[in-house]
Amino acid sequence: MTYFASGHGACPGCGIPVAVRNIIDAFDGKCFVANSTGCLEIISSQYGRSAWGVPYIHSLFENPAAVAAGIESALKALGRKDEGHVLVFAGDGATADIGIGPLSGMFDRNHDVLYICLDNEAYQNTGNQQSGLTPMGCLTTTTPVGKLMPGKIRQKKDMVAIALAHKLAYVATASVAFPREVVRKAKKAVEFEGAKYLQIHSPCVTGWGITGDQSFKIAKLAFETGLYPIVEFEHGELIRVRKIKEKRPVEEYLKIQKRFRHLFTHPKGEDVIKTLQSIADENIRRYNLMGTETEV
Amino acid sequence: MLKIGLGGVSEPYLSLKFKTGDWGTHFPSVDNEKCKGCRDCEISCPEACIEVKKLNKKKFEVTFDFDFCKGCGICAYVCREDAIEMIVKEAYKV
Amino acid sequence: MMKVVRGFYSVAYSVKQCKPDVICAYPITPQTEIVERLADMYANGELGNCEYITAESEFGAASILVGASATGARSFTATSSQGLILMSEVLLSAAGMRLPIVLVNANRSLSAPLSIWNDQQDSIFMRDACIMQLYIENNQEVHDVMPIAFKVAENRRVMLPFMVCMDGYKLTHAYEPVDLLDEQMVDKFLPPYDAPVKLSVDKPLTFGCYAPPPYYTEFRVAMQNAIMGAGDIMLKEFKKWYKITGRDWGGHVVAENPDAEVAVITMGSLTGLVRDVVSEMQKEGKNVGVVKLRTFRPFPVEDIKKALKNANKIIVFERAVSFGHEGPVAIEIKSANYESGADVYSFAVGLGGRDIPRDLIREIIDKVIEGKVEPGFQFEGVKPFEEVIP
Known part of the structure; x- marks a missing residue:
């Protein structure tokens, strides 16, 4: 029995349904989902073919945090608070770009909502346009590669720091490639009263130019290079990280994805790769990622 | 007559009527003798179409719902025992 | 209980008696005092189990109410001008999702230039949103209309947002004697909201589906049917x-x-002044009358035809402009009443809070009666000006 039914329209190999299903199943369906416009919404909520077995609402691209706040407030007012947890599933564009105002408002008012950002690092539903969470050097249709430009210039926005700046009780990152850890973190998060933020890295088969069977492998590589640190904060304190047993150079991660392949031939590519390596190294240093302890 | 839900509100689980089993070019095949029952394939399947049944203390049976399997191959990738192999469908053989 | 109160208090007190479950708003002049008074009531524990939320923007406020209303909560907000326009994306979505959110719009002009003063450009802009619009003449009327707004919005055959439009400052800040509603009286008229569909774990429905071409049209027709049918339901209430x-x-x-034979159409607080001028003219033997337009959406075509059946000249006092065309109310009147062949004279007055002198009203009506002006649209009370490049 799952609360996110088969027959949804996700691309083969997409990790989003894996994360979503495992989370809502872990709550035994006792949860409310507010969803932004985006990949998850479009694959699951066409009229007449809903995949959802939990109460679900989609309103707009940029407002799921506010809609969730409204659900939570209504449940309180109507004496139905125990009916279930209030969750948001939103893409990286909805989270870091267009919806960041309502998200900050929801965090600031500290609604009892678990906000889950499904981070596939661009507007993938509409065909790979750059978002604030697109990494540096990435090819998207709005950061194309040309004689002058080597893809996206600026680096990935630090949403974890933004969430922490709101003094949230629980902030964490995870990866679709570690589904048990995703479940553990979602369950852990809802133990805290108030707003929580969980950001889940999720490779996009079409946008990243990879094959479906590679999605978990590439998600793991993102972590093993240090480019996508998997961290967990409680009350602002870093309490746990997933340790990297064997560090991989960023090239290994970049070269197997179409969205980064130009970096190996573009005149500015070498510099970008160097910068990405230094970002990865800095993540490893900052979060003390090297080690042998394993997560669940 | 067409029935439409007030405000676009829909009944749950209607996606189950839409089979996605013909999307992929490959399908998984399992060697149940190798399976140790870790369930990594089951929890990692994007289509929720894998079930790992425990037959006895040591024996497990992995079944795929081919009505929905999109042939992505994540199950084969996550399998620690290399028990799952992706096989190209007859129609896609060149 | 009769009390002299200001417009914003009249709204807030009436809303309190309607027992909303979630109130959410963002301050904007000249609406702010409505939600401030509700915040006072909340702080004093006078709103029962109601959740009162100050959002980070009007966009956020309307979005919060989408979530609340879909969960089965009676939902209220108040806004004005830029705030309404910032809400507009959400309110359009709320209408399509058939969520009976009730809002008060304190009518204020739109930027640019920025102006905090009154006209009706903001709510008129929302004409095509499938949101009911009722215009208010005085603060007893707005007090009485709030329970009706909730009741009509939440009617199962309607299920649409309801916007009560009251002129900013002219009503919101005016002191008037208001017979404050008694709790039992409102309870008797307005039962608690019983949502026909709601987000619930027991019956996990999917809200806000996207509709591909085979479905979209029918959803839009259903919206049109609902708002067209709302007119009769309003009359009953x-x-x-x-x-x-x-x-x-x-x-x-x-x-x-x-x-x-000469009908003067007004909407909102200007009605009182126009009525005054018209009754003076009637005493002088002039065959002129006032037509007060209360409901703008759904547009009451039959009532307009009936009200104008003897008129051969129709004067419309507009508080907004449909830029690139003419006065927005006149457009509606002409469309509703085209068979009559009456001439329609449309005058935009009092934009951005400019004073509308009694003499100007008299002058305009006089020149129409005397045939000194062609039918059509014009601005009145405008100073001679020249646009220059600074």
Whole structure:
């Protein structure tokens, strides 16, 4: 029995349904989902073919945090608070770009909502346009590669720091490639009263130019290079990280994805790769990622 | 007559009527003798179409719902025992 | 209980008696005092289990109410001008999702240039949103209309947002004697909201589906059917309210002198001044009458036809402009009344809070009666000016 039914329209190999299903199943369906416009919404909520077995609402691209706040407030007012947890599933564009105002408002008012950002690092539903969470050097249709430009210039926005700046009780990152850890973190998060933020890295088969069977492998590589640190904060304190047993150079991660392949031939590519390596190294240093302890 | 839900509100689980089993070019095949029952394939399947049944203390049976399997191959990738192999469908053989 | 109160308090007190479950707003002049008074009531524990939320923007406020209303909560907000326009994306979505959110719009002009003063450009802009719009003449009327707004919005055959439009400052900040509603009286008229569909774990429905071409049209037709049908439901509730309170605000259109050959149409707080001028002219033997337009959406076509059946000249005082065309109310009147062949004279007055002198109203009506002006649209009370490049 799952609360996110088969027959949804996700691309083969997409990790989003894996994360979503495992989370809502872990709550035994006792949860409310507010969803932004985006990949998850479009694959699951066409009229007449809903995949959802939990109460679900989609309103707009940029407002799921506010809609969730409204659900939570209504449940309180109507004496139905125990009916279930209030969750948001939103893409990286909805989270870091267009919806960041309502998200900050929801965090600031500290609604009892678990906000889950499904981070596939661009507007993938509409065909790979750059978002604030697109990494540096990435090819998207709005950061194309040309004689002058080597893809996206600026680096990935630090949403974890933004969430922490709101003094949230629980902030964490995870990866679709570690589904048990995703479940553990979602369950852990809802133990805290108030707003929580969980950001889940999720490779996009079409946008990243990879094959479906590679999605978990590439998600793991993102972590093993240090480019996508998997961290967990409680009350602002870093309490746990997933340790990297064997560090991989960023090239290994970049070269197997179409969205980064130009970096190996573009005149500015070498510099970008160097910068990405230094970002990865800095993540490893900052979060003390090297080690042998394993997560669940 | 067409029935439409007030405000676009829909009944749950209607996606189950839409089979996605013909999307992929490959399908998984399992060697149940190798399976140790870790369930990594089951929890990692994007289509929720894998079930790992425990037959006895040591024996497990992995079944795929081919009505929905999109042939992505994540199950084969996550399998620690290399028990799952992706096989190209007859129609896609060149 | 009769009390002299300001407009914003009249709204807030009436909303309190309607027992909303979630109130959410963002301050904007001249609406702010409405939600400030509700915040006071919340702080004093006078709103029962109601959740009162100050959002980070009007966009956020409307979005919060989408979530609340979909969960089955009676939901209220108030806004004005830029705030309404910032809400507009959400309110359009709420209408399509058939969520009975009730809002008060304190009518204020739109930027640019920035102006905090009154006209009706903001709510008129929302004309095509499938949101009911009722315009208010005075602060007793707005007090009486709030329970009706909730009741009509939440009617199962309607299920649409309801916007009560009251002129900013002119009503919101005006002191007037208001007979404050008694709790039991409102309870009797307005039962708690029982949502026909709601987000619930027991019956996990999917809200906000996207509709591909085979479905989209039918959803839009259903919206049109609902708002068109809302007109009769409003009339029934107006009558019930009259029976309970003894106060009759009339229907969608109030033709105060139905035999008049010259009809003067107004919407909102300007009605009182126009009525004053017209009654003075009637005493002088002029065949002129006031038509007060209360309901703008759904547009009361039949009532307008009836109200204007004897008019051969129709004057519309506009508080907004449909830029690139003419006065927005006149457009509606012409469309509703085209068979009559009456001439329509449309005058935009008092934009951005400019004073509308009594003499100007008199002058305009006089020149129409005397045939000194062609039918059509014009601005009145405009100073001679030249646009220069600074």
